[in-house]
Amino acid sequence: MKKIFTNLYNWVDERVDLSDIVKFMSKKYVPVHSHSIWYYFGGVSLFFFIIQVVTGILLLFYYKGSADLAYESIHFIMSKVEFGWLIRSIHAWSANLFVLAAFIHMFSVYFEKAYRKPREMTWITGMLMFFLALGFGFSGYLLPWNELAFFATKVGTDIAGVLPIIGEPIKIFLRGGEDVTGATLSRFFGFHVALFPGIFTVLLFIHLLLVQRQGMSEPLNEKVKKTMPFFPNFVLRDLLLWLVVLNLLAILAVFFPAELGIKADPLAPAPAGIKPEWYFLFMFQTLKYIPGYVLFIEGEILGIFLFGLAGILWVLVPFWDKKSEQGRQNKLVNYLGIFAVMFIIVMTIVGWLL
């Protein structure tokens, strides 16, 4: 068996010279220090993404992306297909945990100032993937074509339509027409299974290539004395964590399977207690508190504008935080980060309870 592998390796090596790649892989070391635990959340996010791709492809075997058939096809997956409930529930749970892991990964990178020169591009590609992850969540939420999803999509796309000038064209582009209909479902299906995964894969490739090439960022205020080889030591620890996460997913999927709800009916009134997915809740809740009009500006426009501005500042942090780049502490960045975390947590809890 080993001989076959050696022969195969030699066969490829003779033609494309693998020595560079092996050297590239084996050269990397992972710093060991008191904040090392945060290094694992990128890998965990990656694992959830892999799970999403695998379970997503499986669901595609039975899912039908049309207003007449979507709900029924998922009902079929949940009730007739062997382990259909498991695959769908894992897809739903993994989606939520993917966003959570990405949140943690993002904030840890932010607080460690790991975005500082020379890792600006890693941060930007990561942020773009984070926004795509939210897009995955928003588009995937509609696919079961149930009542909650129908109205969540109506509200979500209508909020985009509030923006001056570009809002209305964006809304019509997203909805595939004036209203949320089967045309919207077809579009979201296309975004969810083709457009977003395509862009995400490219970004992920760049992101991982940069991490591999530049190595792990080291903390600003702690001298690193110890390191560990990326391969095999760190990879094996990563794999062990992935195994733990897979078990967690299985437990959640078995004990809290995904629900299907009632089929969307454009003539039914919106059900009480309608809420977006938890990762949109803090924005949704904030919009509720902004009054109808602030001076001359419509409240919703102001809210979207403020969130947009905060998002842009957040993405561009490597470019305005000059102190960290010079190896000094930047308290402002810390305070802004703590404020962001507190704001998101408080608003999410308030939105959850009310």
Added chain:
Amino acid sequence: MTQEIQKEKVQPRRDFLKYLLSSVTAGFGLIVFYPVFSFMKPPKQREVEVTSLKIGNVDDIEIGDSKIIRFGNKPVIVIRNGKEDFSALSATCTHLDCTVQYKKDESVIWCACHNGKYDLTGRNISGPPPRPLEKFKADVKNNEIIISKIV
């Protein structure tokens, strides 16, 4: 000396070629992407212009009850206030597009999405809705309810 003169002569020609090439490239890009963007823009569906609609018998809706019907592409809520007294309003909340419902116990029209409320004439009375609901005419003819647009 002669070299310098040559250089001066050649430079504008080179610039011209550069401009030509970049405008051709830009134009070509436009020609390629125009159909792509146009494809993504949903085509205008010819809406069936509905001005009035028979929605059924008077007794299909009990007194003090309501029903949501499709009027063209939009939902309209029809409320029976009395024996032959019906009112009809657009059922689309003016806030963020959710579909409203009639709350019998409070005698209001309510939107569950963000707790917006309208009175039975469609006036926005509390919550986030910025405008009243659009009104429709509801008549009874030969025991049939007829909903029509107000012109």
